[in-house]
Amino acid sequence: TWTTEAFVEEAIRDIRAKVGDKRVLLALSGGVDSSTLAFLLHRAIGDKLTCMFIDQGFMRKGEPERLVDIFDNQFHITVEYVNARERFLAQIEGVTDPEEKRRRIGHEFIKVFEEESERLGPFDYLAQGTLYPDVIESADTNVDPKSGERIAVKIKSHHNVGGLPKNLRFKLVEPLRKLFKDEVRKLGRAIGLPEEIVRRHPFPGPGLAIRIIGEVTAERLNLLRDADFIVRDEISKQGIYHDFWQAFAVLLPVRSVGVMGDQRTYAHPIVLRLITSEDGMTADWARVPYDLLEIMSNRIVNEVKGVNRVVYDITSKPPGTIEWE
Ligand code: XMP
Numbered sequence: 001t002w003t004t005e006a007f008v009e010e011a012i013r014d015i016r017a018k019v020g021d022k023r024v025l026l027a028l029s030g031g032v033d034s035s036t037l038a039f040l041l042h043r044a045i046g047d048k049l050t051c052m053f054i055d056q057g058f059m060r061k062g063e064p065e066r067l068v069d070i071f072d073n074q075f076h077i078t079v080e081y082v083n084a085r086e087r088f089l090a091q092i093e094g095v096t097d098p099e100e101k102r103r104r105i106g107h108e109f110i111k112v113f114e115e116e117s118e119r120l121g122p123f124d125y126l127a128q129g130t131l132y133p134d135v136i137e138s139a140d141t142n143v144d145p146k147s148g149e150r151i152a153v154k155i156k157s158h159h160n161v162g163g164l165p166k167n168l169r170f171k172l173v174e175p176l177r178k179l180f181k182d183e184v185r186k187l188g189r190a191i192g193l194p195e196e197i198v199r200r201h202p203f204p205g206p207g208l209a210i211r212i213i214g215e216v217t218a219e220r221l222n223l224l225r226d227a228d229f230i231v232r233d234e235i236s237k238q239g240i241y242h243d244f245w246q247a248f249a250v251l252l253p254v255r256s257v258g259v260m261g262d263q264r265t266y267a268h269p270i271v272l273r274l275i276t277s278e279d280g281m282t283a284d285w286a287r288v289p290y291d292l293l294e295i296m297s298n299r300i301v302n303e304v305k306g307v308n309r310v311v312y313d314i315t316s317k318p319p320g321t322i323e324w325e
Contacts, residue, residue: 004190008040015041015044015173016044019045019124019173021045023122024049024173025120025123026038026051026126026127027053027113028071029203030063030064030203032188033131033176033181036185036193037129039077039188049077050120051078051080052080052120053079055083057221061225061226068081080120087108088108089218091105093216094215096214098325101216105209106205125170125171125172127172127173127174128174130174130177131177131184132178132179133279185199199242201246208225210324211224211248211323212224212253213252213325214253219306224249224270226303227249227251230249230303230304231274231296232248235274235292243276244274244275245283246275246322247274247275249300250313250324251270253268254268254269255268258308268306268307270304270310270311271310272310272313274286283317
């Protein structure tokens with residue numbers, strides 16, 4: 001049976017035995033996985049760990065600033081902040097195909113990562129917060145690390161797994177690869193990660209870029225960021241943030257007719273995606289009160305310029321995926 005204490009002790013022992021006094025590089029995303037990994041490694045090897053945060057420009061409102069503040073100021077784990085917003089946006093300009101978008105973002109991520117690791121390095125090891133579901137969803141053919149059985153599944157190209165070049169100069173450290181999300185949360189909590197990060201909803205690697213269906217522009221990013229903030233703000237205010245696995249907004253490229261005051265509008269719809277799930281592998285759309293939907297709808301249409309309609313996604317997984325791209 002799995003106990004957190006035993007896992008922490010064993011993981012720290014394994015990490016130390018594996019990396020010795022060599023330097024380890026970690027790409028911090030701000031999510032619970034990479035943050036837990038950072039705390040675990042910091043505990044195991046201290047300042048032999050370097051955390052790099054690449055700001056792709058696809059984060060939620062206020063997130064990059066908050067992340068650096070928590071790590072640097074509160075916990076004295078130095079974060080190398082890399083502002084790469086413009087180059088990521090340039091990479092996906094005009095791209096509408098979801099897999100192509102993911103591929104380009106993943107590719108650019110590796111490029112920035114390589115450049116920056118050269119600047120900050122040399123490093124011997126690369127730490128990755130790969131989880132068990134990432135491993136099975138991302139591999140065409142793979143070996144189940146728990147049962148040893150062969151499995152063949154590919155759903156989406158998650159850019160945090162398998163995207164690294166074959167001639168990788170680093171050796172990998174992946175201490176979370178046998179864990180499910182709820183186990184990572186327990187682990188994070190046990191090693192002192194703030195509750196704010198421990199219970200944060202999962203967020204995909206390519207971020208808001210895959211929640212803007214079709215072409216991503218700076219303007220659409222700002223629009224979605226504001227709508228997304230309202231969704232999280234309202235559930236936080238009502239004290240129900242933790243009732244959801246994820247709760248977010250999706251921006252559609254189509255436009256529809258509306259009316260505001262005595263003006264005709266022709267603008268984008270926002271989709272609300274509020275779901276419950278145990279592990280992200282299956283999910284159910286949340287049966288939220290109509291009143292909550294009404295508040296979100298009113299606020300989004302009134303406060304976010306460029307949106308004139310809000311719809312609610314009532315598709316579970318399967319057959320839908322959680323994300324729209
Ligand atoms: P789907 O959309 O496949 O998502 O039902 C399942 C879970 O995975 C998250 N997700 C990602 N996480 N990189 C990640 O780290 C990605 O590229 C990615 N795509 C989806 C999604 O938010 C959900 O929790």
